[in-house]
Amino acid sequence: MRGAVIYGPGDIRVEDREDPTILKPTDAVIRLAATCVCGSDLWPYRGDDEVNGPSPMGHEYVGVVEEVGSDVRNVKPGDFVVGSFFASDNTCEICRSGYQSSCVQREGMGGLGCQAELLRVPLADGTLVATPGMPDADLIPSLLAASDVLGTGWFGAVAAEVGPGKTVAVVGDGAVGLLAVLAAKQLGAERIIAMSRHEPRQKLALEFGATDIVTERGDEGVAKVKELTGGLGAHSVIEAVGTQESMMQAIRSTRPGGHVGYVGVAHGVELPGLELFFSHVHLHGGPAPVRDYLPELIDLIWNRKINPGKVFDLELPLEDAAEGYRAMDERRAIKVLLRP
Amino acid sequence: MRGAVIYGPGDIRVEDREDPTILKPTDAVIRLAATCVCGSDLWPYRGDDEVNGPSPMGHEYVGVVEEVGSDVRNVKPGDFVVGSFFASDNTCEICRSGYQSSCVQREGMGGLGCQAELLRVPLADGTLVATPGMPDADLIPSLLAASDVLGTGWFGAVAAEVGPGKTVAVVGDGAVGLLAVLAAKQLGAERIIAMSRHEPRQKLALEFGATDIVTERGDEGVAKVKELTGGLGAHSVIEAVGTQESMMQAIRSTRPGGHVGYVGVAHGVELPGLELFFSHVHLHGGPAPVRDYLPELIDLIWNRKINPGKVFDLELPLEDAAEGYRAMDERRAIKVLLRP
Numbered sequence: 166m167r168g169a170v171i172y173g174p175g176d177i178r179v180e181d182r183e184d185p186t187i188l189k190p191t192d193a194v195i196r197l198a199a200t201c202v203c204g205s206d207l208w209p210y211r212g213d214d215e216v217n218g219p220s221p222m223g224h225e226y227v228g229v230v231e232e233v234g235s236d237v238r239n240v241k242p243g244d245f246v247v248g249s250f251f252a253s254d255n256t257c258e259i260c261r262s263g264y265q266s267s268c269v270q271r272e273g274m275g276g277l278g279c280q281a282e283l284l285r286v287p288l289a290d291g292t293l294v295a296t297p298g299m300p301d302a303d304l305i306p307s308l309l310a311a312s313d314v315l316g317t318g319w320f321g322a323v324a325a326e327v328g329p330g331k332t333v334a335v336v337g338d339g340a341v342g343l344l345a346v347l348a349a350k351q352l353g354a355e356r357i358i359a360m361s362r363h364e365p366r367q368k369l370a371l372e373f374g375a376t377d378i379v380t381e382r383g384d385e386g387v388a389k390v391k392e393l394t395g396g397l398g399a400h401s402v403i404e405a406v407g408t409q410e411s412m413m414q415a416i417r418s419t420r421p422g423g424h425v426g427y428v429g430v431a432h433g434v435e436l437p438g439l440e441l442f443f444s445h446v447h448l449h450g451g452p453a454p455v456r457d458y459l460p461e462l463i464d465l466i467w468n469r470k471i472n473p474g475k476v477f478d479l480e481l482p483l484e485d486a487a488e489g490y491r492a493m494d495e496r497r498a499i500k501v502l503l504r505p
Numbered sequence: 506m507r508g509a510v511i512y513g514p515g516d517i518r519v520e521d522r523e524d525p526t527i528l529k530p531t532d533a534v535i536r537l538a539a540t541c542v543c544g545s546d547l548w549p550y551r552g553d554d555e556v557n558g559p560s561p562m563g564h565e566y567v568g569v570v571e572e573v574g575s576d577v578r579n580v581k582p583g584d585f586v587v588g589s590f591f592a593s594d595n596t597c598e599i600c601r602s603g604y605q606s607s608c609v610q611r612e613g614m615g616g617l618g619c620q621a622e623l624l625r626v627p628l629a630d631g632t633l634v635a636t637p638g639m640p641d642a643d644l645i646p647s648l649l650a651a652s653d654v655l656g657t658g659w660f661g662a663v664a665a666e667v668g669p670g671k672t673v674a675v676v677g678d679g680a681v682g683l684l685a686v687l688a689a690k691q692l693g694a695e696r697i698i699a700m701s702r703h704e705p706r707q708k709l710a711l712e713f714g715a716t717d718i719v720t721e722r723g724d725e726g727v728a729k730v731k732e733l734t735g736g737l738g739a740h741s742v743i744e745a746v747g748t749q750e751s752m753m754q755a756i757r758s759t760r761p762g763g764h765v766g767y768v769g770v771a772h773g774v775e776l777p778g779l780e781l782f783f784s785h786v787h788l789h790g791g792p793a794p795v796r797d798y799l800p801e802l803i804d805l806i807w808n809r810k811i812n813p814g815k816v817f818d819l820e821l822p823l824e825d826a827a828e829g830y831r832a833m834d835e836r837r838a839i840k841v842l843l844r845p
Contacts, residue, residue, distance in 0.1 A: 258735070259737065259761050259762065262762045263762060264762035264785055266785070267761030267762070267785045269736075269737075395598070396609075397599065397609075409778075412778065420599065421599050421604045421607030421791075422599065422602045422603060422604035422607065427782070430779075430782065431779045431781070431782045432779070433778070434778025434779065435776065435777060435778060436775065436778060437774075437775060438747075438749075438752065438771030438772075438773070438774025438775060439770075439771045439772070439774065441771070441776070442767070442770060442790060442791045442792070443607075443792065444791065445791040447787065447788070447789040448781075448787070448788040448789070449786075449787040451781075451782045451783060451784065451785040452783065452785070
């Protein structure tokens with residue numbers, strides 16, 4: 166089969182890879198209908214994460230089950246399925262508490278390389294959720310978004326305790342930040358402040374439910390959010406970048422007693438203890454337990470209540486994955502969908 | 506009047522200070538029945554916080570109202586009152602959300618020097634809570650504990666989302682840690698692991714409701730908590746020290762999705778973003794909104810349901826404050842009560 170492999174910073178190649186097979190009785194193999202490039206794929210692409218030899222890329226996937234192991238009961242060949250970037254058993258105590266991305270048996274999907282034609286999914290019963298039937302073509306981008314960016318934005322909103330009557334600020338205007346705006350809207354937020362300086366992203370944020378746009382960043386962005394919230398700061402702030410600046414912007418934009426939900430994978434972040442202490446914020450985040458939200462998100466998408474697939478503003482054949490990475494790196498695209 | 510003043514590390518003197526007076530119509534002046542030395546008073550005493558010239562010390566107090574300003578309505582001369590270490594209006598949006606220690610008008614009581622005979626309390630209506638009558642002498646230590654250490658331990662437990670069915674670990678065996686054990690018990694925790702290597706403190710922890718004692722610290726302490734919790738970590742961990750080691754011990758002892766409540770004033774703490782991200786814990790803490798809990802805590806004490814005053818294992822006249830600091834610094838005493 167064909168699959169995307171990173172050889173070093175800026176060096177993505179689509180090449181022949183061995184077809185995956187069932188290795189354990191709990192595995193499934195799926196044929197991908199679509200995959201995509203994640204903001205976090207840019208960390209190694211930009212040299213911010215080390216690349217140790219050629220590594221398959223991608224952790225977002227939707228597709229049709231080809232084959233299942235002998236222990237798999239919940240999905241069968243022919244099912245259209247969505248999964249998350251962590252495989253999970255969905256039965257352990259941590260999964261049952263809603264933290265499937267910290268499942269005691271979890272396996273990262275990134276190492277398996279989802280930017281490919283075929284994919285082995287471990288712990289298939291716990292990991293995969295089948296859609297009610299074969300989806301219409303126009304639903305596929307949204308279902309793919311549920312695999313990571315929508316679920317991650319959703320977790321950011323849940324972790325930030327977004328709800329009715331709340332003022333929410335979102336730091337980061339990538340696909341996750343934009344879908345955090347959508348999640349905040351769905352969860353009933355009264356006011357949603359999107360922090361973005363890029364016009365096409367501002368437009369999408371407004372479409373997804375943002376009520377205010379703040380273009381300032383860092384301390385100026387904080388001052389602006391305070392100005393919009395009677396000097397107090399937002400009740401809920403979602404951090405969707407992962408840098409020191411964005412984390413501090415999120416913490417400082419939150420009122421005492423308010424909640425920061427952070428879902429940007431932290432890179433070089435060190436939180437100053439004393440400032441955090443006196444900030445009085447709640448801090449929660451990490452890898453989103455997307456599996457927990459999948460049934461609800463699939464339902465919203467299937468019934469066309471939400472259209473998160475709009476974050477894909479560029480679609481390419483899998484063969485052109487390298488151009489997809491370039492387009493995202495140069496911010497020419499918000500998010501790139503790849504068709505195997 | 507007489508009052509304790511710090512001149513430099515290790516140099517506490519009780520000397521004549523000017524009697525406080527009503528400065529604003531919202532002030533009250535109280536005559537202290539008791540005050541005490543806090544673990545956080547040891548930071549400047551040990552030279553870990555800078556001392557800029559002679560500074561009055563102490564931020565914990567109970568006593569009788571002597572005089573009130575013209576705007577004060579809720580307390581009157583003759584009332585026995587308890588207050589917190591932050592004065593707060595108890596009416597602003599932040600106070601009403603339960604974060605009085607981040608009140609938009611807050612004033613720290615430390616600067617006013619509560620280790621003294623008399624004290625000016627700003628924002629008296631919001632800050633002070635009167636007891637149902639003049640307390641019996643044996644209740645005074647417990648009421649004094651409510652002024653900070655009990656309320657702080659309580660907030661730690663609330664921030665760590667302690668409740669029925671939960672396993673709780675407490676990092677720190679000072680007065681706050683011990684009273685966090687008491688709070689966890691009151692809030693219905695199923696299992697309470699006190700981390701302490703000091704026998705008299707272990708004894709008090711068990712008396713307050715601890716079910717397990719862990720003597721190991723750092724990573725060994727973490728391993729022990731995991732061993733006691735099926736490898737997962739505690740649901741709720743209360744951090745009551747404020748050092749890098751204790752914060753990391755608390756975070757690492759918490760299961761994914763669990764809650765860390767941290768109330769030790771952070772000293773030199775830097776939290777590694779990526780580890781925090783993958784820990785999946787909730788982090789909340791800061792200066793305890795003691796004012797929010799005072800009515801409930803006073804009620805529990807008044808009706809002799811709890812006896813937090815047991816943390817005072819040394820009582821001295823205010824004149825001997827210097828010896829009180831020494832006893833706590835050398836860990837000869839858990840907490841020292843001073844009688845003006």
